[in-house]
Amino acid sequence: MAAIVKIVAFALLAQLCFSAKWDDSYSDRISQLPGQPQVSFQHYSGYVSVDHKEERERQIERALFYYFVEAETDPASKPLVLWLNGGPGCSSLGVGAFSENGPFRPSGNGLVKNEYSWNREANILYLESPIGVGFSYASNSSSYEGVNDKITALDNLVFLQNWFLKFPQYKDRNLYITGESYAGHYIPQLAELMLQFNKKQKIFNLRGIALGNPVLEFATDFNSRAEFFWSHGLISDTTYAMFTSRCNYSRYVSEYYRDSLSPICSKVMSLVTTETSKFVDKYDVTLDVCISSVLSQSKLLAPQQVTETIDVCVEDETVNYLNRKDVQKALHARLVGLNRWLVCSNILDYELLDLEIPTINVVGRIIEAGIPVLVYSGDQDSVIPLTGSRKLVHRLARLLKLRTTTPYRVWFAGMQVGGWTQVYGNILSFATIRGASHEAPFSQPERSLVLFKAFLQGMPLPQEF
Ligand SMILES: *[C@@H]1O[C@H](CO)[C@@H](O)[C@H](O)[C@H]1NC(C)=O
Ligand SMILES: *[C@@H]1O[C@H](CO)[C@@H](O)[C@H](O)[C@H]1NC(C)=O
Numbered sequence: 001m002a003a004i005v006k007i008v009a010f011a012l013l014a015q016l017c018f019s020a021k022w023d024d025s026y027s028d029r030i031s032q033l034p035g036q037p038q039v040s041f042q043h044y045s046g047y048v049s050v051d052h053k054e055e056r057e058r059q060i061e062r063a064l065f066y067y068f069v070e071a072e073t074d075p076a077s078k079p080l081v082l083w084l085n086g087g088p089g090c091s092s093l094g095v096g097a098f099s100e101n102g103p104f105r106p107s108g109n110g111l112v113k114n115e116y117s118w119n120r121e122a123n124i125l126y127l128e129s130p131i132g133v134g135f136s137y138a139s140n141s142s143s144y145e146g147v148n149d150k151i152t153a154l155d156n157l158v159f160l161q162n163w164f165l166k167f168p169q170y171k172d173r174n175l176y177i178t179g180e181s182y183a184g185h186y187i188p189q190l191a192e193l194m195l196q197f198n199k200k201q202k203i204f205n206l207r208g209i210a211l212g213n214p215v216l217e218f219a220t221d222f223n224s225r226a227e228f229f230w231s232h233g234l235i236s237d238t239t240y241a242m243f244t245s246r247c248n249y250s251r252y253v254s255e256y257y258r259d260s261l262s263p264i265c266s267k268v269m270s271l272v273t274t275e276t277s278k279f280v281d282k283y284d285v286t287l288d289v290c291i292s293s294v295l296s297q298s299k300l301l302a303p304q305q306v307t308e309t310i311d312v313c314v315e316d317e318t319v320n321y322l323n324r325k326d327v328q329k330a331l332h333a334r335l336v337g338l339n340r341w342l343v344c345s346n347i348l349d350y351e352l353l354d355l356e357i358p359t360i361n362v363v364g365r366i367i368e369a370g371i372p373v374l375v376y377s378g379d380q381d382s383v384i385p386l387t388g389s390r391k392l393v394h395r396l397a398r399l400l401k402l403r404t405t406t407p408y409r410v411w412f413a414g415m416q417v418g419g420w421t422q423v424y425g426n427i428l429s430f431a432t433i434r435g436a437s438h439e440a441p442f443s444q445p446e447r448s449l450v451l452f453k454a455f456l457q458g459m460p461l462p463q464e465f
Contacts, residue, residue, distance in 0.1 A: 025166045027332075028068075034326045035110020039103065041075065041119065044068040046332040048162045050131070050155045062143055064159045065135035065333060067093050067126040068167070069103055069119045079174040079207065079456060081122040082160070084129060086182025086215070088152070088352075089345040091134035092126040096179070098318045101441035101448065102126065106317035116445035121453050123170065125163070129156055129186070132348035135328075137336035141347065148351035153189040157197065164203070174207045176456065181384065181438060184214025185354065188362035195369050209366065210374040210455050213384040213438050216360040216392050219250040224388030232285050232382070234276045242268045257352045284380040284437030319343060360392050364400055367427055374429045374455050378436030378443065379419065386432050397424035411461030413450035421461050431461060 028046035047063040055062065071078040083101070085092040096102065101118040104111035118124050128134035130152040132144040164171045177187045187209050194204040215221050226249060230240040243249070247265040255261045281287045321327055322341045328334070335341060367373055375393050377386035397404075402425030410417045411431065419432035431451055436444035441452075454461050 028166065030330060030332075033104070033111060033330050034324065035108075036104060037111065037113050039072075039113070041070045041072050041103070043070065043103070047135075048159050048166070050158045050162070052158075059139070060143065061139040062131050062155075063137060064131065064155065065093070065128045065137075066159075066163065067097050067102075067331070069097070069117075069124045069126075071123050072103075072117070072120050075123050076169070079122050079176055080125065080170045081118070081176045081178055081456075082125045082127060083118075084127060084156075084177070084179035084183040084186050086180060086184070086186070087133070087344055088130070088147075088182045088185075088350045088354075089133055089348045090182075091128050091341075091343055091345075092179070093128050093134050094318050094322060094341070094343045095439065097124075097126040098321070099442050100439050101445070101452075106321040108317075111321075114445065116441070116449040118441070118449065118452055120449065121456055122176070123173075127156065127159060129159070130348065130350075131155065133345045134322075134341060135331075135333040135335070137334070137338075139336070141337055144347050145349045146351060147348060149185050149189055149354045149357060152186055153193050156186065156190045157193050161203065171203065172205055175205050176208045176210065177206070178210040178212070178452075180212035180214065180440070182215055182355075184211050184216045184384075185357070185359050187211055187214075188216075188359045188366060191366050191371065192362050195366070195371075206371055208372040208374070208455065208458075210376065210452070211363075212376050212440055213378055213381050213386075214359075214375060214389065215355065215384060216363065216375070216389065217358040218253075218356050220392055221384050221388040222249040222253060224385040224391075225249050225382055227387065228285075228382045228385040229272070229276060234280065234285060234382070235272055236275060239268075239271045239275055243272055254356070257355070281437070282382050283439065284378070284443055285382050286380050286435075287437060287443065316343075360396055364396055367396075367400060367402075367425075370427075372427050372429070372458065374431065374451075376419075376431045376433060376440065376451060378438055378440035379432045379434055380436060380443070381438040383438050390430055390432075393422075393424075393428065393430040397428055400425070400428070402428055406460060409463070411450075411463065412465055413447040413462065415465060418444075418447040418450055418461070423460070429455075 025044055028044040030043045030045055045067040047065055049063050051060060051062040083092055083096045085095045103114055103117040103119050105114055128136040130147050131138050177191055179187055191209050194206050198204055226240060226243040229235045247268040252265045252269050255265050363373055375389050377389045379386050404424055405426045406423035408422040411421050412418055417434055419434040421431040423429045433440045433444050433447050441448035
């Protein structure tokens with residue numbers, strides 16, 4: 001009898017260990033990244049399956065790679081924040097975590113600590129999405145074809161559901177979604193899916209979304225570029241006139257992605273490209289060029305620059321670091337069907353015309369569901385300029401009949417003006433980050449952290465010096 005009990009107990013234990021091995025975060029814990037300074041917080045990385053039943057039956061495996069950084073102090077009392085970079089097809093690990101707001105930045109043979117890491121305020125989950133980006137993979141490469149906004153949103157939702165199986169302690173935690181650029185599509189679409197899902201079974205404790213230099217309405221966002229170039233002295237008066245009346249940027253991109261470039265658009269863009277010069281970083285018109293080559297988020301957001309940008313930083317430190325075998329081993333990462341980890345995927349075949357789907361109305365529905373939204377703009381970015389975002393937010397506030405609760409004013413960080421802000425109905429906020437690029441936390445880390453903290457706390461941006 002005792003023997004049988006023992007065997008049963010052993011079997012149970014074995015089962016527990018087995019499931020623990022798969023569902024637990026334990027095996028994803030990073031003991032130490034090569035060259036990493038000592039830190040007091042835990043970090044994790046690994047894969048979460050997002051394949052559905054029909055795919056499993058056909059033995060197709062699809063898995064998304066994540067890097068999760070717990071808060072520097074008292075993680076149990078801090079919210080969970082999902083961070084997404086754009087592209088579509090660029091890596092939240094390489095751009096977000098290792099160049100923008102993560103705890104470390106590559107330097108020389110190792111890593112240095114980022115003093116303004118966002119994990120000072122929250123537990124941050126960086127997700128390489130969609131499939132085909134960074135270390136995320138599909139076992140059959142046909143899965144990389146025709147990936148679109150819909151598939152991405154659903155995969156991201158399934159990812160988070162399954163990630164909660166590994167990290168059940170975060171399931172009921174206050175959840176925020178943040179990101180930039182094309183994440184202006186990913187984030188509202190994911191948030192709306194969560195709200196729909198919650199009606200059946202409440203599992204996403206969504207408390208707010210923040211969108212940095214986001215694509216929200218393609219024509220307004222893209223056509224702000226002409227004025228930005230012109231007012232910053234990057235193009236001449238005559239080119240400005242042509243870029244606004246003969247062929248504007250949204251028309252150019254539209255034609256470009258339909259393989260039907262008209263002679264006039266070709267001509268105008270050629271003038272614009274020559275005058276703005278390939279030696280100016282379009283993601284921050286005041287920054288020197290080297291940095292942009294790696295941080296550049298998109299083939300998509302600036303199609304004409306892809307082939308023309310001289311990549312003077314080809315040996316960029318993040319790319320080198322993430323391609324080291326010892327680093328990949330420490331991250332529990334694999335390269336499936338690829339030789340190298342890339343900042344922006346070259347195997348993903350994204351439905352680029354989805355760019356033209358407006359998401360500003362999705363943002364409106366999220367606000368109507370009571371979820372606070374922050375749109376912020378690095379004010380030196382010409383790719384998604386602040387003027388377009390500000391116009392879209394203002395228009396949305398009017399549509400939703402939200403009155404101004406904080407009139408346009410400066411906010412402070414580090415005893416300097418951090419930017420300007422305006423709030424509508426205490427739920428929809430707009431803020432600029434002064435002197436910041438498209439990747440705001442990269443070029444203005446302190447100001448970005450102040451903004452992030454205020455956003456999480458639902459507090460007004462510092463009004464006092
Ligand atoms: C990959 O998927 C395609 C389309 O579903 C299929 O035709 C092909 O046989 C699959 N390849 C492998 C290696 O399973
Ligand atoms: C951009 O060009 C399109 C097509 O010519 C036109 O319909 C649209 O009004 C233009 N937008 C702006 C802001 O000039």
